[in-house]
Structures are given as C-alpha cells and as structure tokens.
Amino acid sequence: MYVIDFTKIKVSCENCNLHELCLPRGLDKAELDKLDSIVTRTQPLHRGDILFRCGDSFSSIFTVRTGCIKLTTSSAQGEEQIIGFYLPGEIVGLDGIEKGVHCCTAEALDTSSLCAIPFDNLTNICRQMPNLNEEMFRVMGREISHENQLLLTVTKKHAEGRIATFLLSLSRRYKQLGYSEMEFRLAMSRSEIGNYLGLTFETVSRTMSKLQKQGMISINHKYITIEDMDALKEICSEQDCTPALNKTASS
Incomplete structure (x- = not known):
C-alpha cells in the first residue's frame, strides 16, 4: 500500500x-x-x-x-x-x-x-x-445513496438510460470541481464503463455512437462534449433513471 x-x-x-x-x-x-x-x-x-x-x-x-x-x-x-x-x-x-x-x-x-x-x-x-x-x-x-442509485440504474432495461445517467453524473461532478460540465475527459475505457453499468463493450460503443448521431453528445477519442443536456435528462426521465448517480450495467 x-x-x-x-x-x-x-x-x-x-x-x-x-x-x-x-x-x-x-x-x-x-x-x-x-x-x-x-x-x-x-x-x-x-x-x-x-x-x-x-x-x-x-x-x-x-x-x-x-x-x-x-x-x-x-x-x-x-x-x-x-x-x-x-x-x-x-x-x-x-x-x-x-x-x-x-x-x-x-x-x-x-x-x-x-x-x-x-x-x-x-x-x-x-x-x-x-x-x-x-x-x-x-x-x-x-x-449508501450511490449504491442504491447504482442498483436502480443497472436494473433499467435500456442501455441509453444507463449511459445518459453515467454521463450526467460525470458532468455534475466535474462542474463541482470548477471544470466544464459540457466537455470532459473519460479516464475510464469503454470496457470499464460497460463493466460498471452491466453492459458489454459493444453495447457501450454502439449506444454512445447512437447518442452522437442523435446530436446529444460529441466524441473525440476520450473526450466527451455534451451537446444537448436536456435531451440526456429526458432519456433518464423517460426510463426513470436518476441523474444524481454519484460514481459513476449485457444488453
């Protein structure tokens, strides 16, 4: 140690x-x-x-x-x-x-x-x-709240809600640090995101590409730009996911 x-x-x-x-x-x-x-x-x-x-x-x-x-x-x-x-x-x-x-x-x-x-x-x-x-x-x-929210998120049926929740969580946490809530770097790989959210690597990549095609995010290697925050929140709302997930699941 x-x-x-x-x-x-x-x-x-x-x-x-x-x-x-x-x-x-x-x-x-x-x-x-x-x-x-x-x-x-x-x-x-x-x-x-x-x-x-x-x-x-x-x-x-x-x-x-x-x-x-x-x-x-x-x-x-x-x-x-x-x-x-x-x-x-x-x-x-x-x-x-x-x-x-x-x-x-x-x-x-x-x-x-x-x-x-x-x-x-x-x-x-x-x-x-x-x-x-x-x-x-x-x-x-x-x-304790994080564990409860993670359990809620990974039991949702659709991958979009899990990915949206994860990105909104990171956005909020980077904002608290004084950084941009709209653009940030992912320290974790797609495989690690998938492991965390209960999704396969392929599902994570496919879902993020879908969100990009829909104009909600832009992806540049490890950098994410949120283009439409309201649309991401709407996905969470529709699937009853909470964007308050703190730490931020095989379809």
Missing part, C-alpha cells in the same frame, strides 16, 4: 482547492489545522498502480486530490466487477471500516495523488469536532 508522506510538497487542508468538497467542508481554521495534522500525502500513482487490495488491513481512508480511482470487487469465479469511479474531492477506503480489512481493490485509472487520513486518529478528533463528525456521516450517507 502506498502511504508515503511527501512533506516537501505538502499543501494544507486550508489551502487545498478541494476543501469545500472534502471532509474539511464547514470547519473553522483551528479545526482545519487539527485535521491537517493527521493527514499525509501519498506517493503519486500511475495508471494500473494499486492503492490497496481486497484483503489488505484497513488503517486509513483516502481523499482523491488529482486523477481518478476505480474501486473493484471480485465474484466467486474471480471476475472483476467495478463498483465505483472516484474523482478529486471524493473519498476511497470506507469499505474497510466494518471488518478492519478492505473488501475491494482501489486502482488508479490515470496519474493520481491522494491524501491519507488514519482512521483511528480521525475517529478521535471527530469526537472533539461535531462539524467533522457530521461531514463523516454525510460522506457515508452519500456512499
């Missing part, structure tokens, strides 16, 4: 441009300083590098600073199932809280950096800081 403190390049929680999306949201300066005292920065990960594996001992949760992390689990037959894609400001590693070991594997999809927060230390300061404790409950609630 990568947990290396790069103190020479340390950026405090107070000065981090993600602090309004992460655990520090709503904390005052003294509280930020206390949280910052237990945070370390991980060694940069490159595509394919593993942050932690299923079965590793749990000690820390991680906030994504840059890049994208995918979370996977395996079936009894050893088949990989992607259960989430995590962008900057989002927290990875909560799967290890219950049993003290990780039940998932976290892998970088591109060059990524993270903040490591030792969970025992975090629990201790949460007792002293009600605002931080409230943020932890918010993060955990978001994870």
